[in-house]
Structures are given as C-alpha cells and as structure tokens.
Amino acid sequence: MTITITAFERSPDRGRGMARDMRVRWALEEAGLPYQVRLLSFAQMKQPGYLASQPFGQIPAYEEDGLALFESGAIILHIGDRHGGLWPADLHGRARATAWMFAALNTVEPPILEWEMPKYLERNESWYEARMPLLDSRVKQRLSELSHWLGDRDWLEGDFSAGDLLMVTVLRRLTGSGLLELYPNLPPYIARAEQRPAYQRAFADQLAVFNKSEQTA
Amino acid sequence: MTITITAFERSPDRGRGMARDMRVRWALEEAGLPYQVRLLSFAQMKQPGYLASQPFGQIPAYEEDGLALFESGAIILHIGDRHGGLWPADLHGRARATAWMFAALNTVEPPILEWEMPKYLERNESWYEARMPLLDSRVKQRLSELSHWLGDRDWLEGDFSAGDLLMVTVLRRLTGSGLLELYPNLPPYIARAEQRPAYQRAFADQLAVFNKSEQTA
Known part of the structure; x- marks a missing residue:
C-alpha cells in the first residue's frame, strides 16, 4: 500500500503547521502509516489535472491504492476507518x-x-x-x-x-x-x-519542507 | 429503536428549510427511518441540560437508543453507516x-x-x-x-x-x-x-412545525 498526499511547495504560514496537510500528516502518524508527499506550486494547484482529484484546487489531496480523496476531514475519517488509531473501536x-x-x-x-x-x-x-x-x-x-x-x-x-x-x-x-x-x-x-509524538513528527516534517524551500529560493 | 431530533420551536427562516434539522430530516427520510422531534425555544437551547447533549447550543441534536449525537454532518454520517441508503455500499x-x-x-x-x-x-x-x-x-x-x-x-x-x-x-x-x-x-x-420524495416529505414536515407555531403565536 502506498499513500501519497499533496502539500504546498512553499507554505504560506512558513512552516508553523497551519496548512491543512498538517492535519493529515498528524493523523497518519497517529495511525503509524508511512506516506509520500507531492509538493505543488500555487499554479499547479489550479491546473485541470489537479482539479480532477481536488475540485477546489486546495491541499491536501490523498491517494491510496486507487482511491483519490480530498477534504482533510474526509481523509482523516478514511484513515481512521481503514487503518484505526483515531477513535475508540465501538x-x-x-x-x-x-x-x-x-x-x-x-x-x-x-x-x-x-x-x-x-x-x-x-x-x-x-x-x-x-x-x-x-x-x-x-x-x-x-x-x-x-x-x-x-x-x-x-x-x-x-x-x-x-x-x-x-x-x-x-x-x-x-x-x-x-x-x-x-x-x-x-x-x-x-x-x-x-x-x-505523532504531532511532533508531523510538525517537524512539514517544517522541513518549508526550510528546504527557503534554501532553494 | 427510537430516534429523536431537536428543532427550532419557531424557525427563524419561517419554514423555508434552511435550518439544519432539514438536513437530518431529509437523511432520515432517504434512509426510511421514522423519528420524533423535540421542539426547543432559543432559551431552552442555551440551558445546561441541553448543552450537555449539544455543547454549542444549536439544533439539531440526535438521540438513538443511548447514543447522543450533535453536528448535522456527524448525525448524517451515523445514519448512513448504521442504517444505509445514503451512499454506495463499497x-x-x-x-x-x-x-x-x-x-x-x-x-x-x-x-x-x-x-x-x-x-x-x-x-x-x-x-x-x-x-x-x-x-x-x-x-x-x-x-x-x-x-x-x-x-x-x-x-x-x-x-x-x-x-x-x-x-x-x-x-x-x-x-x-x-x-x-x-x-x-x-x-x-x-x-x-x-x-x-424524501426531500419533499422532510420539507413538508419542517414547514408544518412553522405553520403550527404561527397559529399558536
């Protein structure tokens, strides 16, 4: 199983964890799932290819073995239902x-x-x-x-x-x-x-993306 | 099984179906489930007894055999998961x-x-x-x-x-x-x-509540 999410190539919040990929990163860490990140520019987010998977041109979008999802709430709901770790079992x-x-x-x-x-x-x-x-x-x-x-x-x-x-x-x-x-x-x-710990791993990972984007700017 | 939802005693939209109980009524009709309605005044919505089941003092709240729920989105999610009729089975x-x-x-x-x-x-x-x-x-x-x-x-x-x-x-x-x-x-x-048909039944039912409230005003 491969999970891929999208995130800002250059986060408007400068890595403070306010972008919505943070929510999904955190949920994936709570569930103990590895994932890949595809970084997008603002221009790429509005292109037809991306709008086919995220109709409102936002981040994050989510892909898992043929399932394309959008909306951080729905993605987290899916992670919890499919993989557990996000609420009681009953x-x-x-x-x-x-x-x-x-x-x-x-x-x-x-x-x-x-x-x-x-x-x-x-x-x-x-x-x-x-x-x-x-x-x-x-x-x-x-x-x-x-x-x-x-x-x-x-x-x-x-x-x-x-x-x-x-x-x-x-x-x-x-x-x-x-x-x-x-x-x-x-x-x-x-x-x-x-x-x-799951929060801290997710926060560090999204901050690393921002810091890298600063170095290459 | 008994389902009870809460709704405005006197709807601010005058029965045009904009209040959030309309969403849950419609979902219950799509799922073919009977339900009861408990009408609340604005004052009752802010009382401690109600806040224990709806922390933000809004309508609708939902009760079903010991499960107390709030937020129309979560209520509809529950109806679909528990009773079907609201999305594909896969x-x-x-x-x-x-x-x-x-x-x-x-x-x-x-x-x-x-x-x-x-x-x-x-x-x-x-x-x-x-x-x-x-x-x-x-x-x-x-x-x-x-x-x-x-x-x-x-x-x-x-x-x-x-x-x-x-x-x-x-x-x-x-x-x-x-x-x-x-x-x-x-x-x-x-x-x-x-x-x-499910929409029309739900709309008629919420409008009937408003019309009755007008008659007794």
Whole structure:
C-alpha cells in the first residue's frame, strides 16, 4: 500500500503547521502509516489535472491504492476507518469522535477563519478596525462553549481522538491572538496535543519542507 | 429503536428549510427511518441540560437508543453507516461521498455564511455595501469550481449520496440571490434534489412545525 498526499511547495504560514496537510500528516502518524508527499506550486494547484482529484484546487489531496480523496476531514475519517488509531473501536465512540470532527470544522473553524482572513484581505480597508470586535465576539462565543464542555477533561471524549486532532489544529490558528488565554483550560489542552509524538513528527516534517524551500529560493 | 431530533420551536427562516434539522430530516427520510422531534425555544437551547447533549447550543441534536449525537454532518454520517441508503455500499464509494459532505460543510458553506450573515448582523453598518463585492467573489469562486466539477452529471458522484444532500442544503441558502443562476447547471442540480420524495416529505414536515407555531403565536 502506498499513500501519497499533496502539500504546498512553499507554505504560506512558513512552516508553523497551519496548512491543512498538517492535519493529515498528524493523523497518519497517529495511525503509524508511512506516506509520500507531492509538493505543488500555487499554479499547479489550479491546473485541470489537479482539479480532477481536488475540485477546489486546495491541499491536501490523498491517494491510496486507487482511491483519490480530498477534504482533510474526509481523509482523516478514511484513515481512521481503514487503518484505526483515531477513535475508540465501538460504534458509539466513533460516532462521538466524528461529532467533534464536524464541530471543529463546521462550528468552531468558520468564525476563526472569519476572524483571521480580514488580516490578509481587508487590513487596509477603512472598516477593518471597526469590525474586529464583532469578529472577536463570535470567536469568544465558540471558545467559551468549548471551554465549558472541556472542563477538567484531558480530551473532548475520554481518550484522544481525531476530534481532538482537528479541534487543536483549528484552535492553533488563534496562537498569539490572546483569545485562547481567556479560557484557562484551552492552552493546556492544545499543549497536551502538541506534546504527542505523532504531532511532533508531523510538525517537524512539514517544517522541513518549508526550510528546504527557503534554501532553494 | 427510537430516534429523536431537536428543532427550532419557531424557525427563524419561517419554514423555508434552511435550518439544519432539514438536513437530518431529509437523511432520515432517504434512509426510511421514522423519528420524533423535540421542539426547543432559543432559551431552552442555551440551558445546561441541553448543552450537555449539544455543547454549542444549536439544533439539531440526535438521540438513538443511548447514543447522543450533535453536528448535522456527524448525525448524517451515523445514519448512513448504521442504517444505509445514503451512499454506495463499497468503501471507496462511501469515502468519495464523505469527501463531498466535508466539502459542502467546510469549503462551500463558510463563504456562503460569510456572505449571508452580514445581511442580519451588519446591514446598518457603513461598510455593508462596500464589502459585498468581496463576499460575492468568494462565493462565486466556490460555485464556479463546483459547477465545473458537476459538468453534465446528475449528481456529484454517480448516484445521489449524502454529499449531494449536504451540498444542496448549503446551496439553497443562496436562493433569490441571483448567484446560482450564473452557473447554468447548478439550479437544475438543486431542483433534481428538491424533487426527491424524501426531500419533499422532510420539507413538508419542517414547514408544518412553522405553520403550527404561527397559529399558536
């Protein structure tokens, strides 16, 4: 079996692990699976050949023995179902893990991206400063609800699962904003995840790609 | 087996099928499963008892013989895995359907919600009109990519799947905007889905709840 994922040839986040290949790398490391990486330029991501496997021209795409997949959430779901290691073996435990996977991607990430994207796209607009309190408040609402659920748990549901994996990658986008620190149990939750050996291997590997791209620039 | 979902006591969309219980009702109808509905006021959705089953105070939550689930994507995934009827039986077909489920919720819906929410939250702000072209362009990018993939297919992958179900509920948010009509294959795609008997039963049932709430108001 050969697994191949795609990633940015030159990561816009300069190797801080925010690109979505990090999620899949981490899941593959948790599952103990070797994989290859195909690096793409921004131009290559929009070419017809790539759009045939990733219709929205994003990274990562995933290939495994004739199966072509896209969307980091679906890729991680497949890894867990096919290879294990990402949630409890029982049906209910898996279902609860998937609830947190979707919560990370469809309830928590959207307001965080709405908060983050204006920094790149609307920084010079007259309304930029005036809108930020609104965007802050939407992020805080989700963080507050998440923090309340987490309480003094180590992970969202018993043992670590792909729900934690996705939630932590989403929360890490707020690093340096000061928002996470408003909820005292969230920074230690993220730190616990970052201390996992699988996380550290995945992080080192995506950083190595970026460092190499800098050397050859 | 008893299935119970939660829904708005009084839907903010006045029964147009935009609330997320519509997605789960439709999936349950496709799978041929009877279910009960527990209606909640906005105040009830934020009470501790409900937050224990839906940590973000949203609808729908789902209960089935001791399994409590939340997030419409995860609920639909569970329905398909446990009861069938929402994607092909083979592993690859299911994986491809889940790719479109996540694409609907994490790639297509976020720019559509970013486009929709200012209509409610920022309509009276000085920047409202000036920002709309930016929001339009982000929606158009995703619609263009989706339209390109769809081409002359009836559904995103061979037969109808939960990927189509979620994608159509996401696209329907743009009804009346004029944006869908820029891509000639998208309105017929939505119409095909709306013509499915399962869709029509689900739509009628959620509309009946709203009509009843109006009568008793």
